[in-house]
Amino acid sequence: MHYLKISDDPINVDALYQKLVDPQYGGIDMFVGTVRQWTGSIQTTKITYSAYQPMAERQLEKIAAPIEAQGGRVVVAHRTGTLELTDIAVFVGVAAVHRAEAFKWCQHVIDTLKHEVPIWKKEYDTDKVRWGN
Template sequence: MIHIDLTDQSIDVAAALRSVEADGAGAINTFIGTVRNQSTGRAVVRLEYEAYDTMALHQLRKVAEQAAEKWPMLQAVTVIHRKGTLHIGDVAVVVAVSTPHRAESFAACQYIIDTLKQVVTIWKKEFYQDGDVWVAAHP
């Protein structure tokens, strides 16, 4: 089961975690990306994410499907990414996966977050007290 979402609402991390529960899953792994208060030595005030929604959703699903091909034992995958304005401490992205064993769970979760940051059409702008900048993807 694959669940993908792109939202301008707060992400319910507990619901994302519940969405990957499965009877055959002995491991659930999550990555929760949050907005931090600094970047490259500058104080961050807020972030803004913009997306080409249709393409981003397609790409997110493709990344999840690629993970399912690489780790066929995946029971479930959920990927939720925010868009719009986010403040310090807000959850920007959640990746949750379930597998029978932990090694595959860790590997699949890392693959998904690293790959989505490289290929998905979601752009991040960091706002500082003294300006702003569009940020390139960091795998």
């Protein structure tokens, strides 16, 4: 059963990992995204994340459902609010019978989340503020 959460709460990687552990799964793949300082030559000082929560949760459900229908388990947590450098912004974990599925599905979840889920970031750089997703 999947776990999908969008909130201001800090992300506890250990607790989320435990939601993936199950004797039926032989592969668990996780992605943890943090606030980085440099994007090329642009220096970021902090990021504020916001979301249209009802739609974001529906989109996450749509992403997780096909994976779970194939026997996998999906865990996603995304922070909102202002995050400092190195803070965890997103956790995606997928458990599957085999590692190849876990890797493939985990990448699919984070890539699809970035493109389809209404979560936006306001990046505070040393020279300006940028908006993105």
